[in-house]
Structures are given as C-alpha cells and as structure tokens.
Amino acid sequence: MNIIGCVTSMKSRVPVKLYKPTKWFHQVTEIQKQPDSSENIRGDLIPGSLVLRHVDSGSCNGCEIEISGCFSPTYDLESYGISLTASPRHSDGLLVTGVVTVNMREALQEAYSSVPEPKVVVALGDCAINCNGLRSGYGVAAAVPDLLPVDLEIPGCPPSPTKIIQSLRTVSKR
Amino acid sequence: MTIISLCAQIVFILTGSPLVVGLMSWIKNRIEGRRSADVLQPWRETRKLFSKQVLYPQTAGGFFRFAPLALFASTLSASAMIPLVSIELPFSSTFDLFWVVGFFLLGSVFLALGALDSGTVFGGMGASREMMIVALLEPSILMSVYALSIRAHSSNIFAIVRATILHPGQIASPASALSFAALVIVVIAESGRLPVDNPNTHLELTMIHEAMTLEYSGYPLALIKWASAIRLVLLLGLISNLFLPEGLFDSTNLVLLGVSVLITGAKVTLLASILALAEVHMAKLRLFRVPELLGGSFVLGLLSVTASLYLPPILK
Amino acid sequence: MSVDAIASTENSHRKPLTSFSIFAKIANLLSLIFSIYGFKTGLAGINHHFFSVSLPWLAPPFGISFHSDQLGSFFTLIIASIAVCVSIFNCGYIRVSSFSAISIATFPIFIATLELIPLASTVPTFLILWEMMSLESILLVLNHIERPNAQRAALLYAVLSQLSFFSILAFFAVITNPFDNATFSAIGRHASLLTPDTRNWAFILAFIGFGTKAGLVPLHAWLPKAHPEAPAPASALMSTAMVSLGIYGLVKFVSVYLRGGPQWWGLLLVAVGAISAVYCVMQSSSSSDLKVLLAYSTSENMGIIAMAVGTEVLMTALHQTYLVFASTLATLILVASHAIFKALAFLATGVIAHVTGTTDLDSLGGLAKKLRFSTAAFGIAAISSSGLPFGAAFIGEWILLQTLIHIGPTRGLAALAAPLAIGAIALTSGIGIMAMVKAFGIGFLGRARSDLGELKLENFRAMQFGMGLLAVGNILIGFFPSSLTSISANIVHGLGNGSFGPTTQGTSETLGFDTLGGIILPIGSAAILIASLLLTTIIPTIVGKSHPESRTVEPWACGARELSPAMQYNASSFAEPLERVFSDVLRPHRDVETETFEESRLIMSRIQFRNTQQDAIESALYNRVIAAISQTAQIIRLFHNGSLRRYLAFGAVGLLAMVVFLS
C-alpha cells in the first residue's frame, strides 16, 4: 500500500470549479403545476416515485439527447421523483425509444418481463408510437404498442424535455 | 427505561436514516444548481418498493432470498448496540466495539453470499470487490478501535463514551485527532460513499455495492437500500458520539431522552451535510487506488495508537 | 499443483468391498473405541483424575510411561472429541471412498497415537510417539501411492517432519539433565537451572521442531501439499489434532518448562506467527482448490495461535501476570475452536469430493440446492472460522485482542508488538472472511459451473451424524462460549499455580474479564439479532401495502439471450482484486494462449486463460535449499568414485590431520 502515492495524488488534484447558477430557481418546468390526480393513467401505481429502465429499441438517438437533457440541472427530472436505472428489477417500467427493430424485439420483451409488477410502458417519440413512417424498413419489426401494452405515449420527433417531463409527471404525481 | 431508550433509538434510526440520505442528495443537488427532490424522496421510494412484486431469478438459491433479511437484521442489531440517544441500553455493558463491528461485517458477508447465490455475473463481481474492501478495511477498523480503547482502558463502546464525558479534555490530543481522521476514512468506506464507492453509479467498471443488488427487486431491495442508509446513520452517529458525546444522558427521564434524540439528530445532520459538501468536490477513486486510501487510514490509526501510548494529552 | 490430479483423489472407487469390508469395520470399531476412551481419559484428566500407566518392559531400555497433567488432558480431550466425530463420519465414508488397506489399518493407530502424545510423561515415550505420528501421517498422505503428487507431497512432508523430529531430539538433548532421569518433571526442575545461552538454544530448537509441526512459515510447505492427498477424515485429523500438538509442544516446553525467557522469544514467536497468519491467509484466499484453501487456512490459524503463545511469553518477560493468564487462555481457546471448525470443514469437503469427484472450486457451484446437509455443515464451519460474531473463532481472537490492547506503554521493540500484532490479526481476519466467502459462495452457492451429473449420496447417515456433532459443537462454542472458557481458565490456573490471582470468569453466559474491562454476551446479542429478524419480517407489511405475488424469472442478462454458468465469477476471478493488491507477495502467474483461424491471424478461435499461484516462499527458499544440497552432493560425489586406493588415501590424510591437530 503506497501511502506516499496517496498523498501526492491528493496534492496534484486540480481544484474543481463548481458550476454556479446565476439564480437557484430558473428551471423551465418550475412554472408548471403539479398535475392533478384526475389524469390517472393507472390505478395500481404508487405515486411519488417512478424509476424507469430506458430501452433504445432502434432510435436515431435524437430522443436520447432529449432524455439526457431532462436530467440536466436546468430541467432536473429527478426532482419530480423520476429517475433512470440500469436494472429492470429496480424499475417500475420501461421507457422505450425508437422503432422496435428485428434485433431488439426479443430483448425488449425480455426486459419487459424482467420488470416487477405494477409496471408501466412509456413510448417516447413518434418512432416508438407509430414507427414515424419507417414501418416498411427492412429491419423494422413493429412499433412498441404492437408488442407491449403502452400506458403513456409522448409524441414528438423528438419531444422536448418540457413535454417529456410534463407527461411523466402525470405518472409520478409529483 | 433502558428499554424505552432502545425503542426510541430504533425508531429514530429507522425513520431518520432515509431522511439523512435524502438530505445528502438534496445538498449535493442544490450545489450542482438543481431544483432537487425534497428529503422525503428516499422514503417514497422505500414505500413504493415495499408494495412491489418480488422477482427471483431462476438461478438463485435460498441464500439469495435470505441475505436481505440477514443484512437488515444484523444492521438493526448493530443499531441496538451503539450509544446514539442514551449511554445506557439493555446489555450495554457487553457491547464491545470489536463485537459490534462484527455485526457490520456479518451484514456485508451475507449480502456478498446472497449476491454470489444469484448465479449472475454482476453478483459475483460486486461480492468480490466488496469483500476486497472489507478485507482491507478490517485492519483500519481494529486499529481505530485500539486507539479509542486506550483512553478508556476498555473497548466497550459505552465505556469509551462515558470516559470521554468524564474527561472531555482528553479529546484535545494528537492521538484523538489522528484516530478521528482514521475513523472518518473507515466510515466513508464502510458506508460505501465517495471516493470509495459511488452509491449512484451503475457502471460495470465502478460499481461495488450496487452490483450486488442488481438482481433484487421489491421489498428485498428496499431492505438492502434501507440497511445501507441505517449503516450510514449509525456510523455518523457513532463517530460523533465517540468524539463529541455532549448531549448524551443516562436513561433517567423522557425529557432528557427527547433532548438526546434531538441533539444526536442535529449532530448526524451536521456530519451528513459536511460529508455531502465534501462529496460534491470528489470523484470516485479507481478501485485499485482504494487500498492506498485504506492503507493511509491504517497508518493514521497506528500513529494514533503510538501517540496515545506515548504522548500525553494536551489538556488534562 | 495440478487440479485434475486432486480431483481424482477421492473418487476412484478402488475395490468392491467384501472381505475388505470386515477389515474396515474392525478398523472403524477400533478407532471409535480409541477415541471414546481418549475422550473419557481427557475428561477425567481435566478434573484432576489423571491417567497414569507405566510399561517399563515396552521399548527397552527406557520403557514407556504416561502420566497426564491438566494441560495434556485438555489437548487429549480436544483431539479425542474431534476423533470421535471423525470416526463416526468414517463409518460411512470408508465404504464409499477409496481408502487403501494400509490407510484403513493406520487410521485407528493414528488416532491412538495422537491421543497419547499429550499424556506422555517421559522424553523417550514422547519421542517414540512423535515419530510414530509422523510415520502414520505419511502413510495416510500416501493413500494413493501411485500418484506422483502424493509421492512428492509425502517426500516433502517426510523431510520436514524429520527436521522437526531432530530439532525436538536436540531440544531434549540440550534441556535434560544427564544425571537425572528423563521424565518431564525432571526436565521442569532442571530447566530453570540452565544458563541463559543454553536456554536460548533450547528455545530455538523447540521453536523449529514444534513450529514445523504446527505449520508456521517458512516451514509450512507440507500442509497445502499433504492435505489434498490424504483422505478427508485423515486430513481432518492432521489439520486439527496433529498441528495442535505442535502448539501443545510450544506451550508445554516453551511457556511452562522454559518459563521466563527474554523478550525476544516472545517477539520472535509473535513475528513469525504474524507472518504465517498474513502470508497463509493470502495464499488461502487465492487458491482455487478447496482442500488447499483449507490447508493454508490451518497454517493461518496456527500463526494466530503462535502469536498468542508469543504474547504469553512476552507478558511473562514483562511481568504482566494478568495478561499472561489472558493470553494463555486465548491460546487454549483458539486451539479448541480451530480444531472443531476445521474438522467440520474438512469432513464436508470430503463429502463434496466424494460426491462430485472434485474439490476444484472452479468446477463446483450450486451444491446448496443438491447437498443441503453438507452445505449447511460447510457454511457453519466457514462462518465459524472467519471470526464473525457467533463464530467459534471469534472468542479466542477476541481474548487475544483484549490482551493486546491492554499491554500499555512498554520499552524497546515490545512497544511495536501490540499495534503490529493487532494489525496482523485484523488483516488476517479480513482476508480470512474473504477466503471463506469465496469457498462457500463459489463452491456451494450460485449455479453449478460444470455438469456434475446426478449427485448421489450413499451411506450418508453416519457421515451426517459425525458432521452434525461437530456442527453442534461449533454453534455451542459460538453462542455459549463460557463452557469452553471456564474449562480453559481452570487449566490456565493450574499452569500458573495460582499465581494469576482471582479472575472473574464465565458467570453464566457472559464472557469477559473485569480487569480488562471487556465483556461480551453472545446470547444477549443473539436475542437482539432474533428480535431484529422478527422485526425485519414484519416491516414489509407495516410499511408497504400488499404486493403482488412473487415470481420466478430468468436472470437478467442485459438483453442477451441467456447467461451460461461459466459467466459467473469463479474462484480465480473472485480473488483477482485482492491478488492484484498483494501481487508483490502472491506473485500470480498468468498464461494467455490464443489460437487463431487459418484464414486470418486476427480472428481467434480459442483463448485459454490460466492463472496459477505459486507459494513464493516455497519457490524462493526451498528450491534454493534443494539446489544447494544437490550441489554439495555433486562435490561429495567427486570423492566417491569407488576406488579403494582413494579411500585408503583419505583415511591416511585424516589420520595425519588428527595427529597434527592433537599434538
């Protein structure tokens, strides 16, 4: 165990510059009200926390960029109790983007069966909802609703973070 | 009365621990300029997980099912053995620090065995890494225990805390400072915080604790998460009461007990906030740099032992 | 060490037993009788009813005589308790495994010898029995005499046990009074009159002799080689009873007869013990054969016990009477608890080896679903040995730690002893936990790594009973340590002739020392643990609503088609992080072989990865010694060409030289 190495490594570290926001509250979504419970998409879901497993079943990555935008400090999706996880076992549902390609079809179904009940399927982007005009492509198997019971559709190509957050909040109820 | 203090302590830990985790992530988020979920978020998640379906992989055996219960129970037992809200609990004269530390180990061992029993890749990976850290952490822990026991002439936790209350001056010694530093590293490693482990990561290259939990779902997962929150609170409470036992009283009446609970809560909150502040500035260490950190902790403990044997405290 | 070779040790059913089986039954009966009689003798001995037999006609001119004392009886009791369980186990095991006729015949005699050694009261008796014990265990190691590994192991073991024997012989030569008889009591009288130099030599000789038997580094090399070769019940005895006798020798001769040596004796013992413990636990954690792992773990435990003996010697030198008491107590408890959990681990391994035909962790796994009883037995042994709360090993280690933290300020090198010893114990127990998690988790849990076929158990009753007894013993020591500690404390009081003063020992179930300010109460904590478990099971119903029915699913493979059992972590990969951290000591050796396709050198058809472990001390020290010896032999051979004239010339030169020197 090299203690000297430890000490030097601490010294040589570059001091971290923090990102300082000009205002603490300048989020876009802050203006929106918490969605009322009448927009209940599923009765058996427990409100307050929604953990999703993201599956890219054949997207162009445009939707992914918007998703990752949702988790930036500006939008901070996690502040509404919504987060992504690596293991479907930890999740409450799937967040599917893109058309379902032939190669991803089985994997998508397996991921779905690996999620414990009660679970939701969110189809994000026009591709996931209706193939966005790509249905006749040689590698395209189907849209998500053809394979899985979709509970929430977030249309757009790609949908904006504001829209994504707005829709997901109807599930997390926060 | 000791029973009442015990119940108060258990309730305090059970309800408080998810809040502390929530508080830490709130602080980190705010510093990063986020709006952040409130401190109750971990509680919401726990409640949700308890109402979810439990999935067991086909490949797993009985140990996989038993491990979360064993982990939670051993952590809960440890929380009945540490002076958090009172310096007198049932059996408190028998809670040797070596013994209590063993309960943390027991939890880690069961979780690692459960992970190996899942029969999957990640379970083994997490177990292997976790056990490496446990193995290397053990010397630092025992050395810190040794250093602490010297001033009280006993390794009983309650005796150490009492001795500190009786002779507060002893804290102001180089030995105490060194053993405090050693213990801080121990606490960070043992509770799986940065820079040893990152509780928020799910990358193969970096995850340690999380890798062991990947196959768990539903209430076993909730138990595991809750147990690591409890572990964090216990360790923070332990370190604060070992070095700053002000506000701890004998179990005599309910008012004092309430005051103790509040003061300990404040101490834990303060330490957790400091830890969160520090974590924002830190990146996770490479797995194979962690032994250096733990080795550093061991050396600090060793120095502390020599200092407390051969250097007098500054204030008598 | 080739793993496949070990694999076939236990499984080649050698003979259909017919007339053989009557012979085996007689042998079993004998070993049962010997061990039960030994148990009775030991039990009587610790209650001051000493065993005393004198057979002057046997082995003239010295005769054989036994007269036990409390310490000896305690060791006999431990050995016999293990022997009883092993003999019961063997009743079933002998029929399904491949004992050779010689091993079967040797087994009861081995048990008897082991039990008699601590009762011996004269030097010749002790030496004869000691040599018998070595020979018998060599025979047991040679159970499969046709296998080259067995032969090599037996050779190494024979060399080291002869080294041990000769140093013990020399020790007795140094320490006995030539004008008095050769009884131990005479030695005791004489030892205090020796000059310091003689005493130092005596200590070193005893240390080498008994340390080799106990498997201390660097003379440990026989342990991991011999154990995989011997049949499981024999390795259970060798790894518990026989190595304990090494400790018995150290306690009896160094700390009782040579009482009050200089500080460096203790420091040497502590240092060698610490090095043994840390080195062997690292080896243990990185070996992927179950029996090798257990053998190294034995060396590790003996290292810790040697540290306890060393602490005792050191405390005697520093005149800290109370700590002398505590460290001797720690020694005895550690010996007893080690014997009981290691025997169980070896027996369970024997069952595994018999049923699956291998002890290689990399091809085991998933046994928990098929062999419930053996898994439970090994699990109890593993938890007991890893120094966790409620484990048998915890008690002894805890007392040793309590002793060490109370040493207080001292001068000279002794000042470093306590902190470093605690560090060594801690590192050992940390890595030991990892080794046991590996042995249990990789070997018994998860999925089977290779197709082991139908696992069938025959004649399991007796084996089950033997292992069950040991398991109950482990649990008893873990939860109610006061039974063991009060017996041991009595023995230690006997050793000190009342010089330790009053000690508060083992009132009901508490275990502790008021003087040391430490008490533990395992049963109280067990109550807390059980209450916590109950609370844990009801918490889900309090916090959550009712949740949907649980479901068994395919393991999550990250979207891949399926996970194969080979994808699980195996023994080598489990130990890899630690191996890398300690690569300076462990010297892992990696071999990657790749085969490529004809068409392109860039596409590989097969990759083979091999990770082998070498015992660094063994390769560095032993090979050099062997090289040096063979070199000297070469030189000597130059003189030995068989010509008579040359020999006569040597004689003449020798004679002349003598004349020159004498005149």
Ligand code: SF4
């Ligand atoms: S919806 Fe648009 S952005 Fe999203 S995957 Fe399809 S094409 Fe890309």
